[in-house]
Amino acid sequence: MTSITGVSAVDVRFPTSRFLDGSDAMNPDPDYSAAYCTITTDGPGLEGYGLTFTIGRGTELCVAAIDAFAPLLRGLELDAIEADQAGFWRRIVGDSQLRWLGPEKGVVHLAAAAVVNAVWDLLARRAGKPLWRYLADLTPQQVVAAVDFRHISDALDPDRALDLLSARVPGRAARLETLLAKGHPAYTTSAGWLGYPDEKIERLAADALADGWGAIKMKVGRDLEDDVRRCRTLRAVLGPDRLLMVDANQVWEVSQAIDWVHALAPFEPYWIEEPVSPDDILGHARIRAAVAPVRVATGEHCHNRVMFKQFLQADALDVVQLDACRLGGVNEVLAVLLLAAAFNKPVCPHAGGVGLCEYVQHLSFFDAIAVAPAPDGRMIEHAAHLHEHFLDPIRTRAGHYLAPEQPGFSIALRPESIAEFRFPDGPVWRTAR
Amino acid sequence: MTSITGVSAVDVRFPTSRFLDGSDAMNPDPDYSAAYCTITTDGPGLEGYGLTFTIGRGTELCVAAIDAFAPLLRGLELDAIEADQAGFWRRIVGDSQLRWLGPEKGVVHLAAAAVVNAVWDLLARRAGKPLWRYLADLTPQQVVAAVDFRHISDALDPDRALDLLSARVPGRAARLETLLAKGHPAYTTSAGWLGYPDEKIERLAADALADGWGAIKMKVGRDLEDDVRRCRTLRAVLGPDRLLMVDANQVWEVSQAIDWVHALAPFEPYWIEEPVSPDDILGHARIRAAVAPVRVATGEHCHNRVMFKQFLQADALDVVQLDACRLGGVNEVLAVLLLAAAFNKPVCPHAGGVGLCEYVQHLSFFDAIAVAPAPDGRMIEHAAHLHEHFLDPIRTRAGHYLAPEQPGFSIALRPESIAEFRFPDGPVWRTAR
Numbered sequence: 033m034t035s036i037t038g039v040s041a042v043d044v045r046f047p048t049s050r051f052l053d054g055s056d057a058m059n060p061d062p063d064y065s066a067a068y069c070t071i072t073t074d075g076p077g078l079e080g081y082g083l084t085f086t087i088g089r090g091t092e093l094c095v096a097a098i099d100a101f102a103p104l105l106r107g108l109e110l111d112a113i114e115a116d117q118a119g120f121w122r123r124i125v126g127d128s129q130l131r132w133l134g135p136e137k138g139v140v141h142l143a144a145a146a147v148v149n150a151v152w153d154l155l156a157r158r159a160g161k162p163l164w165r166y167l168a169d170l171t172p173q174q175v176v177a178a179v180d181f182r183h184i185s186d187a188l189d190p191d192r193a194l195d196l197l198s199a200r201v202p203g204r205a206a207r208l209e210t211l212l213a214k215g216h217p218a219y220t221t222s223a224g225w226l227g228y229p230d231e232k233i234e235r236l237a238a239d240a241l242a243d244g245w246g247a248i249k250m251k252v253g254r255d256l257e258d259d260v261r262r263c264r265t266l267r268a269v270l271g272p273d274r275l276l277m278v279d280a281n282q283v284w285e286v287s288q289a290i291d292w293v294h295a296l297a298p299f300e301p302y303w304i305e306e307p308v309s310p311d312d313i314l315g316h317a318r319i320r321a322a323v324a325p326v327r328v329a330t331g332e333h334c335h336n337r338v339m340f341k342q343f344l345q346a347d348a349l350d351v352v353q354l355d356a357c358r359l360g361g362v363n364e365v366l367a368v369l370l371l372a373a374a375f376n377k378p379v380c381p382h383a384g385g386v387g388l389c390e391y392v393q394h395l396s397f398f399d400a401i402a403v404a405p406a407p408d409g410r411m412i413e414h415a416a417h418l419h420e421h422f423l424d425p426i427r428t429r430a431g432h433y434l435a436p437e438q439p440g441f442s443i444a445l446r447p448e449s450i451a452e453f454r455f456p457d458g459p460v461w462r463t464a465r
Numbered sequence: 466m467t468s469i470t471g472v473s474a475v476d477v478r479f480p481t482s483r484f485l486d487g488s489d490a491m492n493p494d495p496d497y498s499a500a501y502c503t504i505t506t507d508g509p510g511l512e513g514y515g516l517t518f519t520i521g522r523g524t525e526l527c528v529a530a531i532d533a534f535a536p537l538l539r540g541l542e543l544d545a546i547e548a549d550q551a552g553f554w555r556r557i558v559g560d561s562q563l564r565w566l567g568p569e570k571g572v573v574h575l576a577a578a579a580v581v582n583a584v585w586d587l588l589a590r591r592a593g594k595p596l597w598r599y600l601a602d603l604t605p606q607q608v609v610a611a612v613d614f615r616h617i618s619d620a621l622d623p624d625r626a627l628d629l630l631s632a633r634v635p636g637r638a639a640r641l642e643t644l645l646a647k648g649h650p651a652y653t654t655s656a657g658w659l660g661y662p663d664e665k666i667e668r669l670a671a672d673a674l675a676d677g678w679g680a681i682k683m684k685v686g687r688d689l690e691d692d693v694r695r696c697r698t699l700r701a702v703l704g705p706d707r708l709l710m711v712d713a714n715q716v717w718e719v720s721q722a723i724d725w726v727h728a729l730a731p732f733e734p735y736w737i738e739e740p741v742s743p744d745d746i747l748g749h750a751r752i753r754a755a756v757a758p759v760r761v762a763t764g765e766h767c768h769n770r771v772m773f774k775q776f777l778q779a780d781a782l783d784v785v786q787l788d789a790c791r792l793g794g795v796n797e798v799l800a801v802l803l804l805a806a807a808f809n810k811p812v813c814p815h816a817g818g819v820g821l822c823e824y825v826q827h828l829s830f831f832d833a834i835a836v837a838p839a840p841d842g843r844m845i846e847h848a849a850h851l852h853e854h855f856l857d858p859i860r861t862r863a864g865h866y867l868a869p870e871q872p873g874f875s876i877a878l879r880p881e882s883i884a885e886f887r888f889p890d891g892p893v894w895r896t897a898r
Binding site: 058059060061062063086087088089090093094096097100127128129130131132133134135136137138139140141142182183185186282285286287308309310311312313314315318333335336338339341342345346 | 569741775
């Protein structure tokens with residue numbers, strides 16, 4: 033029997049704000065960062081890794097929250113976790129005193145994601161499989177048993193979830209074969225940061241097309257005239273058939289969002305992302321009704337399954353952009369994948385940042401094999417930054433993610449990167465400040 | 466000119482779990498706690514105090530988050546804050562890197578509440594007024610200028626807010642006179658904690674009636690048979706005319722909540738509080754439609770104005786139970802008071818815990834004088850615990866709160882209480898562990 037012996041966390045920050053990588057209308061100067069968690073065991077050489085993504089100041093709060101969860105993890109046996117995954121998850125997010133600080137949102141939920149994902153990484157490593165394959169090898173019953181249906185049972189109960197998964201068993205081998213051969217469809221955000229000058233955006237977009245990308249996302253929302261000009265530029269580069277998505281990062285009011293999207297409509301955006309507050313389910317529903325056929329996408333700040341449930345019940349979105357560590361880790365991601373399937377909406381996970389691409393590829397491969405009712409419109413977000421810091425970085429080809437092959441969740445950072453970017457004592461920060 | 470010179474925070478925890486004070490179906494063993502914030506200035510003897518309420522583990526995260534906000538406060542001039550209150554608030558909650566950790570929810574928002582409330586305490590102290598009177602002496606224009614309408618303007622814009630406030634100017638003197646003479650209506654929760662035996666609940670309820678309380682709340686949701694028995698007992702003590710409220714603290718599913726409330730309906734509960742997840746706007750709406758005439762009350766975990774906006778838009782509640790430090794402090798409370806007025810729903814703030822009664826009395830007195838369109842159904846929650854630790858504790862008489870008289874927000878803790886209950890180094894915790 034193998035048990036967890038310790039949980040530790042470190043604050044790692046990359047100074048991305050120095051180059052305006054990742055700049056958008058709400059977040060002008062992010063320093064892509066991570067509260068990075070290591071779980072040790074008494075198994076020889078067996079550790080698990082997880083992180084929660086942040087953008088600089090406050091990462092120390094997530095590190096401290098991971099420390100607060102550590103007593104709930106120490107001593108747990110891995111076999112017992114596998115035998116009662118939902119119980120394990122509820123043990124973490126259900127600690128009543130820590131739960132008060134959310135509940136199931138904010139710093140404690142971000143930190144829960146890091147430790148929960150580290151446990152899944154650990155289990156997949158122990159099984160010698162990449163996480164997506166570890167998940168795909170679970171039976172429908174085992175997947176259902178990993179989900180906490182609390183507060184979502186009015187939309188999806190275990191029986192219905194089992195039906196959905198069972199219905200997707202036929203054809204798995206063929207879907208797997210296609211995914212292994214071609215990879216998983218994706219789109220790229222790397223061209224369109226708000227802080228980039230027009231010439232850089234145009235050049236990066238042309239480069240992306242040359243690399244085989246068929247769908248590009250750009251940031252909007254600071255200035256309408258700028259947005260119109262950039263959309264025109266990008267649409268010209270893309271031609272009429274490739275997809276152009278736009279992302280406002282929450283900066284609008286409801287009626288303003290509707291007007292702004294109407295002004296961009298001539299450039300045929302495929303979706304408008306995060307038009308208003310990520311909490312505003314009813315606002316998204318109103319916008320969606322007004323801007324169709326432009327789709328509404330949201331989810332990177334949607335903090336738990338209860339919020340996604342309502343976005344789906346209210347018909348407030350077209351595209352489910354779940355985040356691997358805004359939600360409380362793999363268990364809650366499974367809940368949202370199942371909810372999306374129940375409402376027949378495609379999941380296009382939020383990525384970029386640092387580590388998010390590494391994370392979500394596993395979730396989307398599993399979704400494609402075992403959950404999603406149809407492939408239509410399913411894409412993984414891609415951004416080109418910071419992959420060099422991971423031991424098992426993403427691999428893309430012609431606008432697709434290739435299947436991860438190494439055991440685990442691909443989220444382990446290189447030790448030398450941790451040493452270099454550790455905050456505040458790493459060389460990058462000592463010399464900068 | 467007076468400026469802020471420093472911000473500090475301390476972790477104070479009261480071992481309430483030892484006596485099951487505060488126990489409910491979701492929170493079996495809370496240790497009522499506070500991340501307590503002191504803001505210093507260069508004005509002689511002028512400091513401001515604020516806290517955010519927690520229930521034990523994780524309070525250190527809120528302390529660390531207050532520390533993270535400190536650089537945004539140091540050097541600010543009090544006159545400049547008063548001249549642009551909404552701008553001040555947005556400076557705190559809008560820091561893009563810290564905002565990522567919410568946004569506007571969880572630990573960072575709880576901590577924002579502590580510092581924002583400390584600033585209002587400071588301003589009221591400087592003016593030599595209790596906070597409720599400092600607020601009531603603002604012009605309607607000044608109140609509107611303290612509110613950030615971002616992401617709520619589809620439900621309430623500044624013009625409409627000004628109209629609402631202006632309509633309440635007539636009759637203020639008379640309302641003030643009544644409040645000063647009689648106090649503000651209230652109800653008590655001190656009798657009905659889930660961890661108390663039946664005999665204790667019956668005895669405490671009888672004592673409360675003898676003290677003049679006309680409305681009592683009890684906790685439900687762990688066991689239906691227990692709840693029926695306790696409701697019967699309490700209804701017998703209360704007689705047919707006094708109010709009995711029940712509070713499930715989020716433990717039910719939607720359909721379960723409806724069935725359970727129907728089972729308690731013979732005892733005529735005035736409201737059902739927090740039946741399901743506090744994020745579940747649509748679930749509350751469904752429950753409300755099914756259990757009328759029992760009212761639906763929620764809000765203590767409603768984390769920002771965008772959520773309250775939707776609860777009101779969806780007609781999902783009857784009673785707005787805003788929390789003084791779950792929302793981002795006074796500025797956001799003002800937004801929700803105005804939203805509630807716009808939708809003509811009574812505000813009955815969440816209190817109890819430690820310091821919440823001290824806080825919310827100011828908000829309700831101001832609401833009664835300057836915002837609420839009608840007094841019907843407006844009550845302040847009351848719990849008897851921990852008031853002895855405050856320098857300006859609440860005073861109640863015959864089921865009413867008496868108007869606070871000392872300058873500020875009444876939230877300053879006694880230094881000797883801080884020394885005794887400071888975590889982990891106070892004597893109470895050193896000897897206990």
